[in-house]
Amino acid sequence: MSISFLNGDYMPLEEARISPLDRGFLFGDGIYEVIPYYKGKSVGLMPHIERMINGLAAIEIKCTKTADEWKELLDDLVARNESMGDNLGVYVHVSRGADVKRYHPYPEGVEPTVFCFCFNIKDPEPVDRTKVTQYSLVSTEDLRWQRCHIKSTALLGNVIHFQEGYSSGADEALLYNANGELTEGSSCNAFIVKDGIIATPIQDNQILPGITRRIILDSLKADGSLQVEERTITMDEVRDADEIWITSSSKEIAPVTKLDGKPVGDGSVGEIWEKAFAIYTASKYDF
Known part of the structure; x- marks a missing residue:
């Protein structure tokens, strides 16, 4: 109880x-x-x-x-x-x-x-790209309010977007703004990987300042073995990415292997995810 x-x-x-x-x-x-x-x-x-x-x-x-x-x-x-x-x-x-x-x-x-x-909540996922849970996403235009940096309990906009993904058989909805730029998921932040470089949208009013996002960025920068950027990311880049991750307190770093019904990269969990998740897992209790 x-x-x-x-x-x-x-x-x-x-x-x-x-x-x-x-x-x-x-x-x-x-x-x-x-x-x-x-x-x-x-x-x-x-x-x-x-x-x-x-x-x-x-x-x-x-x-x-x-x-x-x-x-x-x-x-x-x-x-x-x-x-x-x-x-x-x-x-x-x-x-x-x-x-x-x-x-x-x-x-x-x-x-x-x-x-x-x-x-x-479930046990943490294993640091093993052959065993970790894989996620499927759909993409849709972000129609929420313009103060997404505030973690408000008024979540109807997020709920509607999440339902879009759920109704289509996906695990989440990945959102983009009117300029075709990645914002975040309906209940998570988002990262992409291309040619070994990790990128995530810059922190502004369009995205929540995710704590898991912050721990990932801080731990990766402290480790120094992987390159990570905060910048504007277009949806063309997202669709051409080698890896996509969604991150939250409940999901930690979740690898995405399908977007809009198409495989992400080669359709398997990437090596960069495994390296980044190992670094995050080793340091997450320090925050």
């Missing part, structure tokens, strides 16, 4: 309740994070917390918890849920809170709703 946290109290997940006037429910007015823990060890915990605090500030939700207080809360929640298994994801959700009416402007004097719970 999952133990959740809601506004200062721990309780079984099925007993957690919020007001129907909560602005997270009415407007998607909130910020969230998903943080993986493997055998009690977190990946990117403080960067996740920092991103959440920045997101709350960006939409002017006044939550007074410090980074250290968040860390203490989430570590404690994982410890309370240790009976669920070794590998847990923690979902953290902070909405603006419940007002007495439905009204668009930010209300005054409303306490944020803080909700967290644990769920099971």
Whole structure:
């Protein structure tokens, strides 16, 4: 049974309740994070917390918890849920809170709703390109809002794009802007590899500042054995890539072997993925 946290109290997940006037429910007015823990060890915990605090500030939700207080809360929640298994994801959700009416402007004097719970996640993938799970994608124009750098709970645009991929039998949707430039996936960041060089779109308002993306870039640059670039990437480059990866806290670095029904590169998981994933795996608990 999952133990959740809601506004200062721990309780079984099925007993957690919020007001129907909560602005997270009415407007998607909130910020969230998903943080993986493997055998009690977190990946990117403080960067996740920092991103959440920045997101709350960006939409002017006044939550007074410090980074250290968040860390203490989430570590404690994982410890309370240790009976669920070794590998847990923690979902953290902070909405603006419940007002007495439905009204668009930010209300005054409303306490944020803080909700967290644990769920099971799978074991990390093996660092072996013959055994790792392979992904299939479809590409589609990015029709979401222009503030994708904020990890908002208002995810309908992402959900619609993800459903496009799901309905067509793919695992994800890969998105591009009106200029035909790669942005990201509906629930992940994206990388390509060509002639041994790794590239990912530059960080701007079109993409989420992914924590896994950040760990990959930092660990690869620190290692120095693989060349990595942050730059504009056209969809022509994507379709001509030797390798495509999608990255997130739940997927880590997932190799894509099919895009729009066609093989990526030679249709198998690439050697650069295996090298990069080994570097990431060796350092992911350092963040």
